[in-house]
Amino acid sequence: MRPMLATASTTIPVGDRWQHEVKWDGMRVLADVTDGEIRLFSRTERDVTVAFPELRGLAHEYADMLLDGEIVAMRDGVPSFSAMAERFHVTDARRAAMLAEVSPVTLMTFDLLRLYGVELLPRAWSDRRATLERLELSGPRWQTPPTFSDGVTLHAATKEQGLEGIVSKRIDSVYVPGLRSPYWLKSPHRGTVSVVIGGWRPESTGTVSRRLGAVLVGVPDPGGLRYLGRVGSGLAGKTGQSLMRDLESLTSAESPFATDVPVEDSAGATWVRPVLVADVQSLGLSGQGKLRQPAYKGLRSDLTPADVDDHGDGE
Template sequence: MRPMLATPSSTVPVGDLWSHEVKWDGMRVLADVSDGELRLFSRTERDVTVAFPELRGLAEEYADMLLDGEIVSLRGGVPSFGAMAERFHVTDVRRAAMLAEQAPVTLMTFDLLRLYGVELLSRTWSDRRATLERLELSSPRWQTPPTFTDGVTLHAATKEQGLEGIVSKRVDSVYVPGLRSPYWLKLPHRGTVSVVIGGWRPESTGTVRRRLGSVLVGVPGPDGLQFLGKVGSGLAGKTGQALLRDLETLTSAESPFATELPAEDSVGATWVQPVLVADVESLGLSSQGRLRQPAYKGLRADLAPDDLDVVDGHEDGG
């Protein structure tokens, strides 16, 4: 089963029909407890149980239940996506045990889909949530965070505290696996960063007229332009056409980036002189130093590459 997904929104819904939660920055999972064992499944239905041995004790809480939640790695009380990233693909039992000992994770549960063999998908969110809270799942390794009636205040508070954002849910909504539902809305806090464009890739090949698919961006580093990833969102229509015209006048034979780019980023790329600065919104940096979910906002005619701060390290995405 794939989890139900939230639809992006730019405004916080208000009124008694909506409840609001903190949006946790981690790994979405379905936690299935049955026959005395716990199994964890990712959004893509991959079994990731072996990666999180510290959550095994959840199977001792109740004999049968299916929970929806987010596994987070807390740093100073705030989830660190970068710290979680090294746990995503762990398949070795001994390495998983070592990581669990060094920096144990926490499962934030926010929905209950089955209890003692009874499917709860067709029940309203408010009914499912009330049942979940009655389970009183509370330990250092798993908990059920509170919900809030005032989404506007929660949105402001999570931004101030450095959290990822909020999720707003219709209290009368049922759970539809795999659906990106308009009854669940997500409002992440996206930061803006100024970057240098070092190359671009076409939307597709073999067409008469090339269209801009993505730009390759970076920021100044101690050894030159440090690659932060590719940005494709926000480049549709006239915005992309105008930027492509600017980029085609700056074509360069060599990559301006300090290190060789991965093949998945460099194949088909056209390099440009690193003189254009653009603003990009994102959810911060991953542990690999790549922008998370970036979106192009526009060129900064008032900035030159030398105006940007030199980066000497990577921050975890948040």
């Protein structure tokens, strides 16, 4: 089952039909507890249980439940996407155990979809939330953060604290798996978008350098990708080296972009199969539809190109 998703919004809804939560910068998961065992599934329904051994204890809280939440890695009291990204790909149990010691994560639970065999999806959010809060899930590596009635104030507070933003939910909304719902609205502070990588350029054009200088990115469009620009910031050092290893096996003879790529960007470019999704932070789009001052944040192994809409909306 895929989780229900929020729709991006430029306004914060007000009134007693809405409640508001902190938007966490991490990895969305469904946590399925059955018969004393827990299994964690990413947005793409991939089993990522082995990567997060510090969450196993949640299985001892209740015998049967299905939780929706976000796994975050906290740094100085604020979720760190870069710290979280190193946990995405882990499939080796020993490495996962080591990372759990040095870089532990926390599961922020915000919805309850099943309890003791009873499916709660058709119930209103307010009912599901009240039941979740009665569970009092508060452990060393999991918690249920509060909700707030004043979204405008929460939005301002999260910006001051350096958090990602807020999510506003209609209290009568049912849970529809996989739906990007108009009854869940997200209001992020930072312009982070999910994009698909369609090509790369070396550090210096006209040379034989294989060091990554920039990636060419876009979002799904009929016939291919709609080009959003070149991203070079954030690719220095180990980050660029790691991404380069992923890109080298994806080389393609043809551009995956359905729209024109300017000559100044395509010069010296190597095209790749459009299968990798990355998060990019920017100042929005220019009048020409290109990302303004984009910076690479990291790969999203929990997303596929099909999860990215034409606005770069991947969460």
